[in-house]
Amino acid sequence: MKRREFIQKGAVGAVATAALATPAIAQDKRKWKMVTAWPKNLPGPxxxxxxxxxxxxxxxGGRIEVELFAAGELVPGRGVFDAVSEGTAELYHAVPAYWGSKSKGILLFGSQPFGLRADEQVGWLNHGGGxxxxxxxxxxxxxxxxxxxxxxxxWAGWFRNEIKSVDDLKGLRYRTTGLASEMCSKLGMAVQAMGGRDMFQALQSGTIDAGEFIGPWTDSALGFYQISKNYYWPGVGEPSSAEECGFNKKAYDDLPDDLKQxxxxxxxxxxxxxxxEYTTKHAKALKQMVAEHGVQVKMLPEGVIRAMGNAAGEVIDDLRNDQDELVKKITESFLAYRTSISDYMVYADNGQMNARALDYKYGG
Structure with missing residues (x-):
């Protein structure tokens, strides 16, 4: 017998012996249900x-076996928060932007109009007390x-008609979510919340005039370009949108320390x-939509962006004056981190991006 085969067979035998000698290890397994807010394998979330x-x-190491249930398979997509809270499932995958009815403070952990980028968002949580x-x-x-x-x-999303001024937003039936909904409402927009597939049907039927979902990769998979060709940026309502995993607290607390880790x-x-992955595939999908489907990429007018900024400021002021002291604490923590990081980014990332945008020869 070759030495390698002997070692391998010996290792297998040792593992088998250990398993027989310590059956409690084999029994230390959990089968957990994950419910999600998304259709199965939707590009992106x-x-x-x-x-x-x-x-x-x-x-x-297989001690927690997670089975995924897409939206509607076990509970509706917007029901995953309650399902895990009540113990129907052990964990969910969704976005904090969906849970404003629970507390407005939750919304800040997902996205904030004119707020934190993806790296800044996780920076706030890990290093800013979030x-x-x-x-x-x-x-x-x-x-x-x-x-x-x-x-x-x-992105600001898909619009049937061109946006030229703030007046074009008044009465506009628009799909969005989270704190962006409140920002848009302050501008007189008729905001509606719905999933991506429902948004497609609503645009197609004319039930809504415009809407945003995520960005080019996911939006192209849902086919919004088939209905509208006006694709607007920047999506100041969500400078980033964090995805979250929520665990049933009792199920999590009952885990041994190594499984918690x-x-x-x-x-x-x-x-x-x-x-x-989002960033890489957004870039590819955008080029494809423009080249193959005639999508017209348009920037929101500066006047519209400023008006949105003022409305977003009102939303944050509302949170600072909320009756819930915890909501106030979350808001102040977010604002302190935003101020600190914004002051620095003028020199750091903003400086790099501005330099990269200058006219010079680079790579051909």
């Missing part, structure tokens, strides 16, 4: 949800939350891969 389920299973506040808020609902991805900058690592380690 649906793909990320499956990645997270697989990563938790792998990081736990995670402790995130935990405190979600504990009210028997949940333990982690960020586990980000779409990067979203495993699920934490699985969530946190997925943030950059998800974010960079």
């Amino acid at each position: 649906g793909v990320a949800a499956q990645m997270l389920a697989d990563r938790i299973t792998a990081a736990s 995670q402790a506040l995130y935990d405190e808020m979600y504990a009210r609902f028997n949940l333990k939350p982690f960020l586990c991805g980000n779409s990067g900058p979203q 495993a699920v934490s690592f699985a969530c946190e380690s997925l943030y950059n891969p998800v974010w960079t």
Whole structure:
């Protein structure tokens, strides 16, 4: 027998013996249900949800086996928060922007109009005190939350008609979500919340005049370009949109420390891969939509952006004056981090992007 075969067979035998001698290890397995807010394998969030389920299973060494249920398979997409809170499932994958009816403070952990970018958002949580506040808020609902991805900058979306001034927004039936909804409402827009597929049908039937969902990669997969060719940027309502995993708090608290670390690592380690996949595929999808489907990329007029900025400021002021002291604490923490990082980014990332945009020869 070759030495390598002997070692391999010996290792297998040792593992088998250990398993027989310590049956409690084999019994230390959990089968968890993950419910999501997305159709199965929807490019972007649906793909990320499956990645997270697989990563938790792998990081736990198979001791937590996660089975994914897409929106509607076990509970409706907008019902996943309550399902996990009540223990119907052990975890969910969604976005904080969907839970404003629970508390307005939750919305700040997902996206903020004129707020934090993807890297800044996770910076606030990890280094600006945000995670402790995130935990405190979600504990009210028997949940333990982690960020586990980000779409990067979203788009202002798909408009049937051209936008020339703020007056064109008044009465506009528009799909969006989260704090962006409140910003748009202050501008006189008739905001509606719905999923991506419902948004397609609403645009097609004329029930809405415009709407945003995520960005080029996901939007192209849903086929919005078939109905509208006017694709507007920047999506100042969501400079980034964080994806989250919410665990039933009792199920999470009952885990041994090593499995707590495993699920934490699985969530946190997925943030950059998800974010960079969005960014990479958004860029490719945008070029394809323009070249093959006649999509017209248009920038919102400066006057419209300024008006949105003022409306966003009113939204933040409302949160600062909320009756819930925790909502106030979250808002002040967000604002302090935004101010600090914004002051620095003038020299750092803004400086680099402005330099890159100058006219000079580079790479041909």
